[in-house]
Amino acid sequence: MSWALYLPYRVAHLHFIIVANMAISGYAAAYLVMTWHFPFGWALALGFVLGGIIGYIVALFIGDAPTFAVVIVGFTFIYIVRTVIENTEAVGGTMGMFGLPNIGGSPILHRWTMIAILYGLVLLVGFCIYRFDHSRLGRAASAIFVDPDLATSLGVDIKKLGILLQTFSCTLAGGCGVLYGFIFKSFHLDYFTFHMVGILMTVIFVGGYATLWGVVLAAPVLYGVPLLFPPQIASWRIVIYGVLLILVLVLKPEGFITPRFVYNMETFLSRRRKKRNTL
Amino acid sequence: MEVFIAQVINGLSLGSIYVLLVTGFNLLLLVAMIIHFAYPQVVVFSMYITWVVLRLTGNSLLLGALAAVASSIFFNMVSAPLFQKVMKKRGEVDINSTMVLSMGIGMIITDVLSHGFNKGFPIAFPDELSGKTAILRIGLISILPGQVSSLIVGIIAVSGFFLLLYKTRAGRAFRAIAEDPNGARLVGIPLFRTGLESYALSGLLGGIIALLLAALLGSASPDLGEQVAHKVLAVSIIAGLGNLAGGLVVGLLLGILEAIVQGYLSGSWSNAIAFVIMLVVILAKPKGLFGIKL
Numbered sequence: 128m129s130w131a132l133y134l135p136y137r138v139a140h141l142h143f144i145i146v147a148n149m150a151i152s153g154y155a156a157a158y159l160v161m162t163w164h165f166p167f168g169w170a171l172a173l174g175f176v177l178g179g180i181i182g183y184i185v186a187l188f189i190g191d192a193p194t195f196a197v198v199i200v201g202f203t204f205i206y207i208v209r210t211v212i213e214n215t216e217a218v219g220g221t222m223g224m225f226g227l228p229n230i231g232g233s234p235i236l237h238r239w240t241m242i243a244i245l246y247g248l249v250l251l252v253g254f255c256i257y258r259f260d261h262s263r264l265g266r267a268a269s270a271i272f273v274d275p276d277l278a279t280s281l282g283v284d285i286k287k288l289g290i291l292l293q294t295f296s297c298t299l300a301g302g303c304g305v306l307y308g309f310i311f312k313s314f315h316l317d318y319f320t321f322h323m324v325g326i327l328m329t330v331i332f333v334g335g336y337a338t339l340w341g342v343v344l345a346a347p348v349l350y351g352v353p354l355l356f357p358p359q360i361a362s363w364r365i366v367i368y369g370v371l372l373i374l375v376l377v378l379k380p381e382g383f384i385t386p387r388f389v390y391n392m393e394t395f396l397s398r399r400r401k402k403r404n405t406l
Numbered sequence: 407m408e409v410f411i412a413q414v415i416n417g418l419s420l421g422s423i424y425v426l427l428v429t430g431f432n433l434l435l436l437v438a439m440i441i442h443f444a445y446p447q448v449v450v451f452s453m454y455i456t457w458v459v460l461r462l463t464g465n466s467l468l469l470g471a472l473a474a475v476a477s478s479i480f481f482n483m484v485s486a487p488l489f490q491k492v493m494k495k496r497g498e499v500d501i502n503s504t505m506v507l508s509m510g511i512g513m514i515i516t517d518v519l520s521h522g523f524n525k526g527f528p529i530a531f532p533d534e535l536s537g538k539t540a541i542l543r544i545g546l547i548s549i550l551p552g553q554v555s556s557l558i559v560g561i562i563a564v565s566g567f568f569l570l571l572y573k574t575r576a577g578r579a580f581r582a583i584a585e586d587p588n589g590a591r592l593v594g595i596p597l598f599r600t601g602l603e604s605y606a607l608s609g610l611l612g613g614i615i616a617l618l619l620a621a622l623l624g625s626a627s628p629d630l631g632e633q634v635a636h637k638v639l640a641v642s643i644i645a646g647l648g649n650l651a652g653g654l655v656v657g658l659l660l661g662i663l664e665a666i667v668q669g670y671l672s673g674s675w676s677n678a679i680a681f682v683i684m685l686v687v688i689l690a691k692p693k694g695l696f697g698i699k700l
Contacts, residue, residue, distance in 0.1 A: 139502060188689040194502045195441060196692040199643050202636045203685045210678035321632050325513040332506060363521060369514035376507050377491050 128303050129330040129342040130252055131296040134259075136336055137268035138289050139194050139275075143201025143324050144185060147208040148178045148297045149304030150319040154218045156305040157227055157314055162217075167230045171244075171305050178301015183294040190289035205324075209316055223315035227308060241310050248306075252299060256339045264288065322365055326350075329368040333375045335382030338389050345383070412547040413669035414662055419553040421661020422560025423618050427638045428645070428653035429567055430611040436584035436648045437604035440489045440504035444512035445612065446638050447631030448485075451515050452478040452616035454626065457529045465532045474620075475613030482609035485511060486602060512635060520628035528627035535617075536624035552621040563614050564654065570607075571650070580604060584648065633677075640684045646694030656695065660684075 128145065135142035152174035159165040159173065185204075189197050213221050229237035259265050270278035271285055279285060308314045326349070334345025349371075353364040375382060427446055434442045442448075452474045459473035460466070488511075492503050520526040540548040571577040579600050582590040591597055620626065641660055645652030664680045671679065687695065 141502075141506070185689075189692065192692045195505060195639070195647065196643060196688060198505065199636070199639050200685065200688055203640065203681045203688070206633075206636065206681045207678050207685065210675065210681075214675060321513075321516070321629075325509070328506065328509060363517070365517040366514050366521075369510045369517065372510035372513070373488065373507060376503060376510065377488055380492070380503065 128300065129327050129334075129346050130256060130339065131299040131303065132327045132331055133336065133339060133342055134256065134296045134299075135197075135289070135292045136331060137260075137265070138271040138285070138292060140189075140192075140197045140289060140293065141194055141201070141328070142197055142293055142296055144182070144204045144293075145201075145296055145300035146319050146323050146327075147201070147204040148181055148300040149307060150205075150208050150212060150314075150316075151181065151304070152177045152301035153304030153308040153314055154212060154224065157224050157308050158218055160228065161224065161226075167309065171302060174305035175298050175302040178304070179294055179298035182297020182300075183290065185297075186290040186293035190293060191286040192289075201324075205319065205321075209319065212316060219314070221316065223313060224308075225313045227312040227314075229312075230309065241306070245306060245310075248302070253339065253343070260339060264291075268292070325365060325368060325372075329372045332382055333371055335384035335388075337381055337386050338384055340389055341382050341384040408545045408547055409669045410666065413665040415547070415549060415553065416668075417662030417665030418658065419557045419560070419622055419661070420665055421658035422557055422564065423615060423622065424637065424641055424661050425564055425654050425657035426560055426611055426615045426618070427634065428641050428657045429564060429650060430608040430615070431638050431642055432648050432650055432653055433580070433604050433608050433611075435642075436650075437580050438486075438489065438601045439493065439587070441502075441508065441639075442485075442489075442608075443505050443508040443635055443639060444515060444631070445508070445608065446634035447512040447515040448478060448481045448609075449612045449616045449619065450626055450628075450631035450634070451481060451519065452613055453620050453630075454519055454523050454529065456616060456620060457531060457626070458523070460532060460535070465534050467534060470535070471613075471617055474616040475610060478612035478616060479606055479609030482605045482612065483602070486605045490598075490601075512631065516628050516631060519631075523628075526628065528625050530625045531620045536621050552624065556618040556622040559614065559618055563611065567611065568650070576600075576603065637680075637684075640681075640688065643692075644684060644687045644694055646696040649694065649696045652694065652696030 128149070131145045132142065155177055156165075156170035156174045160167060160170050165173075185200065189200055192200075212218055218224055230240045231237055259268075267278065267283040267288055270281060270283055271288065275285055307318070330342055330345045330349055333341075333349065334343075335341025349368065353361050353367070356364075427449065431442060431445050434440055434445065455477040456470045456474040460470040463469045485508075488507060489504050492507050523529065536550070536552040540550055541554060542549040569577075571580060579590070579595045580603075582593070582595055583597060583600055587597060590600075623630075637660065641656050642648075642653060644660075645656040660680065663683065664677075667675075667679050
């Protein structure tokens, strides 16, 4: 999910609509599986497609909009989706959906299937983003981030790239929504709130918004470390995230993993590899 | 028809609060050059401080009002160096990073309110502040003291603010910075000090809004700030970022629209309809109905 937020931020778009997309695809998939007995694979695919379609339609309007307009569209979508779900009895309304079935029958098989899908997805998406970052499109996105006017004068189509990144991130969010629900075997509106936006934002800005490795470092640390805290402290984790976010913005605006850091690491590793080969 | 009139009166009270919020938000945007997304959350925080002071002082309205204004100004002034630091780091005015910073502040305020006050349950203000008995009742139309006071004080505060902005020396300095910061510096306007004054002034407005909201709603919850923050940013974008006159019109219209929808539909749907209308306007005209003034 953090990568879903990272991608559009490459062109300075904080695309919070991904949280709404998670909810839409997740609830839709859960409804299909529980009521119409759809196979999980089909429901997951539908989640991706639904997320992508919604993302594309919205991106047609805000593909080149300023950041604050993208933010407000995202928040508006979250509120609208929450209200609609809250008032739709078919998906449990305010109570949510519980008792989602195990994939593959038994709980153990369910667990391993989920782990396999998740890690497979992380590797696939990570590879795609890595390739994107090292392509012409990635450089175009960096140019838009630094100076949209300059990027336009260099021939970059801001709107097209914005649409591409927003659609991809929404597709990803759709799939994540389905997986999220089936991992916890339930859906509740409390998952899709401003808190989730805050957590994702902290992951991106603390880890480093200019490279995909920032998310790789920050997501497990920020999610995992509070689990080690005693419950009294862990319940304040949003405050901790908020303080961390502010400190990083003030003291280290690019986050912990910067492109320079990644470049230095790559150089260091390639030197070591060369040395080993010569020996 | 009675329902309609009653809801329009409600809407005017609510709208005047939106107008005040948008005005404070736009002031910070134009003069201090920040998108203070958490400004409404600061207002809700002040409401909570007022609630605490009212409880401690046996519902002393004067002390409650002072606490609301003081806490709001204090919080705004404390956050000022953080915003200044973030902006300095990025070389020049950077609306995006200040928006993210204020979102961080908002996260902290909301979570502190939901953990540290009244065990996270919504708080209720005493009747002395909101008033429960109607001043006027004609059929379905009933006018409560809270509605009247928020409307009157809202009109006075907005008029006072616009007078300050357009008829005083300080107001001219604010507008000069909003129009052209470099030009303002050239003619000797101290940017830093005027920026700080805008934080203090929006803090003062925030304190007044906290009192009016407490009088109008009679209660508050930790997530109230998030909902209002979203609406304020939406009003500001629909009107055109930084457009004070546009904010006045759109703020009032949103208040009336919301109240009318609430009169005919159940509570949660009314919010969704208001949001859908906002979404359509934002998607169709991302630069706002009255144009961006940045």
